[in-house]
Amino acid sequence: MAAVTVLTSLPVFLPGAANGLISSEFGWSSVRMGAILAVYWLASLSGAFISKRAALPPVVERTLAVALGATCLGLLSAAAAPTVGLWLSSAVGGFTYGYTQPHTNALLMRRCAPRLRAFAFGLKQAAVPAATLLASMVMPTLAGPAGWRPVFAGTAVLCGVAAVLFARTVPPGSRPVTAGRDIVPPLRGDVFLLALSGAGFFGAMVGNGLGGFLVLSLTSRGASLSVAGAVATAGAALNIAVRLIAGWLIGRLPRATWAALIAMFAAGVAGTVLLAHSSLTLTTVGALLAYGGGWGWAGLLHYAIGLPYPGREQRATAYSQMGVSLGAATGPMACGYLFTVNAVAAWWALTAAGLAAMCCVAVARRRAARV
Template identity: 85%
Template sequence: MNTLVSARDHAATSSTGRSPSGLPTAAGVAAVTVLTSLPVFLPGAANGLISAEFGWSSARMGAILAAYWLASLAGAFVSKRAALPSTIERTLAIALGATCLGLLCAAAVPAAGLWLSSAMGGYSYGYTQPHTNALLMRRCTARLRAFAFGLKQAAVPAATLLASMAMPTLAGPAGWRPVFAGTAVLCGVAAVVSTRSDTSAGRLATARRDRVPPLRGDAFLLALSGAGFFGAMVGNGLGGFLVLSLTSRGTSLSVAGVVATAGAALNIAVRLIAGWLIGRVPHAAWAALIGMFATGVVGVALLTRASLALMTAGALLAYGGGWGWAGLLHYVIGLPYPGREQRATAYSQMGVSLGAATGPMACGLLFTVNSVIAWWMLMVAGLAAMVCVAIARGRGGRT
């Protein structure tokens, strides 16, 4: 976590005379993203254990997960209106502390604590995402920025994988509560380390925050926020209902789990590779965004088929393209607003958070009627995301 602080980067600058790449900062931001994402992915992975213990319905657990994303929406909205602090690390430390407290409450008194954990964790995640976007824009070199955003967003599916592995590995012998408590301890340690970091270079990086005019919503920002909304509907709907869709059509749970895990792993790879490529070919960012959403649409369409082979191919395409765009979207929306990256990316984060809550809820309702209808709905959402990107590009979007 001390990589969040630019003291090491500052030292590198002093000794070599060259500007640091910002890779340590990017790695630290990715770690924060993993930790603040776990309050939604741990309950999802422990869904069966928690529901069996308390007799809860899947609808109740779905509402708890949706509460995380709605709280994230609120956090991003507040972040949009807040001034960027002179020391971003202190903001991240507070967020990590709040996440720690929420997870401890979930482990101690689940009936109320799981709701509190979703609310505190979601708000912390939504509020800090625009801050860490600004951190990456200001401390990473131009060549590294796109990759840094990809690394940060790859942390989200990485958190999904960690939560999915932790439950069968650790919760089996120890129970799900110690897993939550252990994760809370990690968040608490990270918060303490962050507060002790040297922040002198951080103050220098944000010293000009008051010299830029306030940011107003325009067609460019709103269009890319819409792309985030529709794209997140696809990604989170896929993450919530792919396994259910496969098993409902006769696929074994183990095979369905392998397909979902492979999709999540591919999603991580796509986010990293896309960031690396755009860092070297910046003018390809818009084509890459549209291509990713188009690939996701094809993948979701294949999920309407009954064949396991076609559904597997569809899952990989949908995960890779339909959910691989996140880092690139935030990078593209923040780039034209130097000095105002936090407020610009708050718009896209609000869209993503709202879509992350809407997609699973809509899929849950439609799955009770016909699972195929749910996938068609997500396919339409993917097409709408493509249209939003095209509108933003036409409104003068450039990298």
């Protein structure tokens, strides 16, 4: 499941890592590249919305195989005809990501032992910052001698191979993932679902705004590109560790779920407050807090929203995925505008978003016993 998350998220992280190369080759502005990235998350929103309305298929692995095949074709089109293919890759990749995430969430909830579920969610969601690190390392390493197109093509080949493997994972006639799935009652949005979806929306604003503008913020204050890159890399590595540790901890202390979510959002708020200062030391600490807490909640949030709905985990986590996708598109766009007005204002806006996420979790916590 982590591999599916990595591969289907690369259509947004590879263009981000190759932003400078692509823009210089075609003379594109940062606004155009930002729009390409936003298309991914808006398409992800539509994919999650459709997933919310769809029944879980008898063999989920085959759905994942189709999604990986579509991602493969999108990346190949980006390498072959970038002016059109990058838009297509972003749209197709975003849709498959948003559509498959609730499916993989349902698989984890139903196939993992209860004690391992939270860790499994953390591992799967840790694949997202891992994909960011992978794209950031692979692109400068391979794109220099070979160009960025072969990197896209090579990634497409990986998606194609994974699609074949998933298609052959379950032989014909195997038992469906769920029994009696057709009699599961429909899931309608209530306060609990909407509150955690709101937490995903505001939290993703923080995480993706941070990922898109941290390096720019640090370099604009006098830090070298290498220092800014090192801070961002350290933050992403910490983010991976937090997602894994949080999942492991909640697997052993399930009652700590809500306290852990609130604590992570609180750490993220402290981080974005520090990012508003001019001191490099304070902004470095702030970046680590914001990455670790303000973006470390993802696995735990999806786990918490799916847990009260046995048999309907896919549809429940589709709500949180829609919130995350919308926030992922809104955060960078809002930060991009605010940075043109006042760079500090962007971090205060993300601080407000983090506080709003905390409030949403508090509401969901109070409603949890009634679900």
